Amino acid sequence: MSGLRPRFRGLFQKYFVVLFLAVVLPLAANGASEAWFSYRDQRARLDQLLGIEARSASAKIQGFLEGITNQLGWLVQLPWSEEPDAQRRVDALRLLHQVPAIVSLTLVDNAGRERLYVSQIGLNRTESRTDRSGEAPVEEARAARIWYGEVSYYRGSEPYLTVALAGNRPSVGIVVAEVNLKLIWEVISAIKVGETGYAFVLDGPGRLIAHPDISLVLRGADEATLRPFQTIRSAVVRAGAEIATAQDAKGNAIAAAAAPVAGPDWTVVVEQPLSEAFGPIYAALRRTGALLLAGGIFAGLLAFALARRMTQPIQLLQRGTERIGARQFDHRIEIRTGDEFQLLADSFNTMAVELAVSQERQERIAKLKRFLAPQVAELVDRTGDDDVLEGRRAEVVALFCDLRGFTSFSARATPEEVIGVLAEYYQALGRIITNYAATLTSFSGDGLMVLVNAPVPVEEPALRAVDLAVEMQRSVQELIISWRARGHRVGFGVGMAMGPATVGRIGYESRFEYTAIGNVVNLAARLCASAPDGEILMDAKVAEAVGDKRPLISLGSRLLKGYDEELPVFGISFDKRPSAA
Numbered sequence: 001m002s003g004l005r006p007r008f009r010g011l012f013q014k015y016f017v018v019l020f021l022a023v024v025l026p027l028a029a030n031g032a033s034e035a036w037f038s039y040r041d042q043r044a045r046l047d048q049l050l051g052i053e054a055r056s057a058s059a060k061i062q063g064f065l066e067g068i069t070n071q072l073g074w075l076v077q078l079p080w081s082e083e084p085d086a087q088r089r090v091d092a093l094r095l096l097h098q099v100p101a102i103v104s105l106t107l108v109d110n111a112g113r114e115r116l117y118v119s120q121i122g123l124n125r126t127e128s129r130t131d132r133s134g135e136a137p138v139e140e141a142r143a144a145r146i147w148y149g150e151v152s153y154y155r156g157s158e159p160y161l162t163v164a165l166a167g168n169r170p171s172v173g174i175v176v177a178e179v180n181l182k183l184i185w186e187v188i189s190a191i192k193v194g195e196t197g198y199a200f201v202l203d204g205p206g207r208l209i210a211h212p213d214i215s216l217v218l219r220g221a222d223e224a225t226l227r228p229f230q231t232i233r234s235a236v237v238r239a240g241a242e243i244a245t246a247q248d249a250k251g252n253a254i255a256a257a258a259a260p261v262a263g264p265d266w267t268v269v270v271e272q273p274l275s276e277a278f279g280p281i282y283a284a285l286r287r288t289g290a291l292l293l294a295g296g297i298f299a300g301l302l303a304f305a306l307a308r309r310m311t312q313p314i315q316l317l318q319r320g321t322e323r324i325g326a327r328q329f330d331h332r333i334e335i336r337t338g339d340e341f342q343l344l345a346d347s348f349n350t351m352a353v354e355l356a357v358s359q360e361r362q363e364r365i366a367k368l369k370r371f372l373a374p375q376v377a378e379l380v381d382r383t384g385d386d387d388v389l390e391g392r393r394a395e396v397v398a399l400f401c402d403l404r405g406f407t408s409f410s411a412r413a414t415p416e417e418v419i420g421v422l423a424e425y426y427q428a429l430g431r432i433i434t435n436y437a438a439t440l441t442s443f444s445g446d447g448l449m450v451l452v453n454a455p456v457p458v459e460e461p462a463l464r465a466v467d468l469a470v471e472m473q474r475s476v477q478e479l480i481i482s483w484r485a486r487g488h489r490v491g492f493g494v495g496m497a498m499g500p501a502t503v504g505r506i507g508y509e510s511r512f513e514y515t516a517i518g519n520v521v522n523l524a525a526r527l528c529a530s531a532p533d534g535e536i537l538m539d540a541k542v543a544e545a546v547g548d549k550r551p552l553i554s555l556g557s558r559l560l561k562g563y564d565e566e567l568p569v570f571g572i573s574f575d576k577r578p579s580a581a
Helices: 011-076 086-098 136-144 181-189 223-239 279-325 340-368 374-383 406-412 415-435 461-485 519-530 540-549
Strands: 102-108 114-119 146-148 152-154 158-166 174-180 198-202 208-210 244-247 253-261 266-273 392-404 439-444 447-452 491-508 511-517 536-539 552-558 567-572
Touching (some): 011 102, 011 158, 011 174, 011 181, 011 198, 011 266, 011 279, 136 146, 136 158, 136 174, 158 181, 174 181, 198 223, 223 244, 279 340, 392 406, 392 519, 415 439, 415 461, 439 511, 447 461, 447 511, 447 519, 461 491, 461 536, 461 540, 491 519, 491 540, 511 519, 519 536, 519 567, 536 540
Antiparallel strands (some): 102 114, 146 158, 152 158, 198 208, 253 266, 392 447, 392 491, 439 447, 536 567
16 A cells, blocks of 8 residues: 555646636526526416417307307297298398308208208208208207217318207207308417417317318318327327427427317317427526526636636745755745735745754754764854853863774774774764763874863863763773774773863864863873773872862872973772762
């Protein structure tokens, strides 16, 4: 799993998507809700409109039929006699002339005998006395007073309807009329729904009785012609109270409603193309789509601008961190947005300044630690006071130490062995010098010079120097045992002296060292040179300052190199660790 690298998505992409959706989603939701409510309202209006138109068409056709039956009613007002009735013939001919839709009239007396037949397309008959009592129009009219027969087609094209009407009294007989339904076309043609909607009429079996296109009606009972209209009526019946949707003869989607025509069992169907019926909805959808498109473009531009405004400062901060990671602490980030990004950039710049100061401080401490104890170096850096490193007179304890027989050892040993021994040697002494807060001023080969009480004063510098020397001897003697096991014959001696000296840093601009100059330094060096392996030599001033706090041993007076007279020398036993002062 550790080998898998996480996949990141850029902030620009995330901000862009979020901001874009924040604008587009409300627009889309608003457009969808508006479209839905508009559709529902338009559907309700369409239900109402088509329903009203269908009922209106039904009422008009009903009025057309009632007008004919009202006219027929004038022929069955008076009872029949056995004598020919010339007046009835005149009335019948006048009715044919007044109502062109009536093609023929048959008057039957109360006994069911044909007394008069007049026609616009056939020969008239008078007093034929043919028995018509068993025919359906006569029987149904006697039972229901008004009877409408099934539609028939004259010469296979023109639709005809048989209407029979009985008088109020049996003695007045019955009138049977053949009505040419082609004239209903005028009624149907006058019905308009919107711009292109229209109405048509079907009888019970589904035959086309009336249509604005009269040529469809004249095709008679042609199944191919009637099938689309029958399908529309079936869809309306299934839809119930609501409008139905179907396809017309041309395959166009339509909305339709229907209403029955009382009496002849006809159905008036009103249809309107969906493209027109839902035109306002489509227009609203187009407007909504245009607004959504415009809103989407605006949202995209806005999201791009905002995402860019938000990510550019982050990219600047990212590059800034990379520069800082490369230790270019002088790098600054310029952001002037007047918001949290600017505050973050200011904080970043402040951090860069502090890191630069911290780096400078670390470098400074590193330089100070080359010749000062870490505690002293930290103190000098923390206080910012370099005066303690300036040249001055101070009472110090100078301590020198080196390895005995190191010259002959280095001549015999390989360079790797010499470097290894010195590394162990300095590692051990460096740790002890640091623990005692002493100052390592210089080292050369196997020799070291250490100052106590400079540059920072300490309590009882002589006692601290003695304890330091004892720790150094014990540590190095343990190393000597391991060196001798490897065949290296070396020893370790220590010398120290106490007295006034000039201390301070010397050198040039890029290289400084802290050191001490004075007789006490020379005396400590001479004592170290005369100290055999395992011995610590000190001058009288150190011994006097330590007193009886440590088991010192007087070694008498010795003549040291560079001095004209013998000087008292003291030593210390370090078989046991000295007790705390």
